[in-house]
Amino acid sequence: MQKPNNMMLQTLARLIIVIVLSFSIYLLLAGHNGPGGGFIGGLMTASGILILYLSFNFKTIQAVIRFDYVKVIGIGLLFASLTGVASMLFGFPFLKHFFDYFTIPILGEVELTTAMLFDLGVYFVVLASALKIILTIAEDDK
């Protein structure tokens, strides 16, 4: 991978990344009731991180983000499947979801659902898969 040294790009990337990442988390959380969800959120986070990789030195970013993406995929799959298994422990079918409304200070009434945990699993898998595939291909210099 080439080492880009583009001041404009790097400055802009620093600015953009904050917006992209926070928007992606918003998308993840808003998914159940508005546009968004784990898949979209994961992709957006991935594209945000990819912008970093594009504009900065590969090694620099690697030093900052120290995740083994394959492990993140595993964690995501665990999240998704364990949410499904959890309902089985209470005698419900696999992947049955539950939700209820709670009142939390400052935020007001909030809906909490086990589907969110499942979606979080999807988020992790999509995020890490996109990054892992692209970075593996990009890293390959043969």
Place this chain on the structure above:
Amino acid sequence: MLTLLHWAALSPFIAAVLIPFLYKYLKRIHTGWFVLILPLVLFVYFLSFIPRTSSGEVILNNLNWVPSLGINFDIYLDGLSLLFALLITGIGALVVLYSIYYLSKRKEKLNNFYVYLLMFMGAMLGVILSDNLIVIYVFWEVTSIASSLLISYWYTREKSIYGAQKSMFITVFGGLSMLGGFSLLYVIAGTFSIRELIANADMIMASSLFIPAMILVLLGAFTKSAQFPFHIWLPDAMEAPTPVSAYLHSATMVKAGIYLVARLTGVFGGVPEWFWIITTVGLVTLIWGSVSAVRQKDLKGILAYSTVSQLGMIMSLLGTGSAAFYFQNGDNALYMTAILAAVFHLINHATFKGSLFMAAGIIDHETGTRDIRKLGGLMTVMPITATISLIGLASMAGLPPFNGFLSKELFLTGMLNVTEYGIFNLETLGIIIPVIAWIASVFTFLYCILMFTRTFMGDLNLSKLKVKHVHEAPVGMLISPIILAALVIVFGLFPNLLAYSIIEPAMAAIAPGIISPGEVFDVHISHWHGFTPELFMTIGIIILGVLLFITFKKWENSAFYRGERDIFNSVYDSGYNGLIAGSKWITRIQMTGRLRDYFIYMSIFIIFILAYTMYHYNLPAIQSLDLSPVPIYMWLILLVFVGSVVIIPFINNRIALIIATSVSGFIVALLFVLFRAPDLALTQLLIESVSVILFMLVFYHLPKLKKVKTPPKMKIVKLIVSIGFGLMITLGSLSAFSMGQDTDFSSISEYYTENSKEEAGGYNIVNVILVDFRGMDTMLEILVVSMAVLTVVSLIKLRFKGSEDI
């Protein structure tokens, strides 16, 4: 409900999970000691059921698994299951004990060995305890896998891999046929439960699918129990460590086929086809095995063919015994003697063959060879092993007072009885059956003498052996074969110990409904019956066997004795090579390595499948396209879209290509926005962005675009395929649209709109579908994505270097 019996069947799998940890963290203690506890406990546990099963009680514990498909993990314990459970756990415990001394804890990968062994034990318990055919099938295949893994335990040896592969191919082929047979039974009777099948036996017999189902099921049983001509895998399975051969390949797994036949006698028994197929295959296996065993020079080879032959014997007994179902309330003793002999010999075979395998293992362990041409004179050096072998071989040869004599006599009685049946053309052909049985027994006698004299008599020739000193095996290694040899004597002297505790309940389980409830089969086993034909047959066997042995020097140089390879091996080998060559040929003609060729295949396939569907449903039927007006801006967007696609083939610059493709992608996103599908639009936009980034990242590595010259003929083909593809997709979508308007299918989206809030608490239907209504799909989808990632990583990171090829 999960009952204790369920846990008993599953406990080996649970124990298997712990083995790697025990092996890793408690290296000083041989892992086998931990494993030993389980079969011992299970053996005692199953022993406690004897009072219940011997009083005719049947234990049935239900556990729903997939009730909608009729698949339930129902445990069914009767006399037959209990007999097998005791064999599996009892012999299992002895084998594990033996393996502790056989496998060195320093040199061997004990964790692998015991995990596979426990996996097998659990699967085998599953097979014999389950009432449901599908559950049986699943466990059945697990035993095949475990067996192959154990055969290839020393996987660096080429022969081990060959043997493992062979057993896998043959038994899995049989397993799949069996699954077909089970499915046919389900089609006929609508149930996978053996109890219910037996209850509906009359209805099944009347079906036209009866014979196909029977043959398919029998293929499974015959391949597993190494029946002729599928027996060839068993001799090659001898590459496994000896404890495995003693356990899987003589005492338990190879008897799974016999178990299945015995268990399903209640379903299929009573028809001539069942009788003749099983009897014939059994007898041919019996004689083929015993004659082949004479030719072998490897101790374990002799034992392998002898096992094949003995399995054939038990199988033929089950075949002739099935006539009891034809007569129903006839003279029980006449038909049931065969079943009695089968059950009794099953137990006896496990005891004497187990001890013989262990003795062979000891000889191999101490002398470094199993070749009877190199061995000899071990009697004085290894007196205990010699005694064990003598007892085992005498029992196998059918000499009194050992248990083998008793069951051999019963076997001969059973075969002689056949001539008195007077059904299924037996008046004329029947006489062949006892004759074959007798000839095969002569050969059995012969190889037993050969094996003993060649190994233990004569002179010990150390120069032929790899070791300097030969001595008796350590005590620990001798315990298990001594126990088994002791059982050979005990069962021989006091056969009635087993008669009503184990044998009779097993017979009642094989032949349900033959006698009325409350009655029991008459089991009378004794050494002396008076001067019966059986006695003279036995004397004849001994005389002829000894004669053959004395004159053996004459036969020794014949081509028959010098070769030892089974001719059916060449059938397997050429079939195997043909399969490989055929697969290579098929791969070569289609895998060109050019992406455009693959696209042509895919497109042609899609064209044909769409064309066929349309033809089949009288389409395209574009009758009433009730379209809403298309505004001008939409036309403009579509124009740009089409333009961006059309231009792609004419671009020679990579950057321009990337831009052109992403233009079409972004326009699709725009269309989603116009049709008010924000989730889709967002996804499409993100996918486009990510793929553009990917292109940018790999751009640096890509080679220069090259002009490829396509011959004009190919150009025409490509043109036709492209046009056909476009046409089919257009027609297909229009027809689908028009069909949807013509018929009154109510769209499922209404259901989602109505229930998304109440049922799942979300306003975004798309998301609710993804995470809740169709959560399982998403679950599998992310699994596929993860697998794709691993594939990409392994493709790139583990790339072959240079000109390496598979």
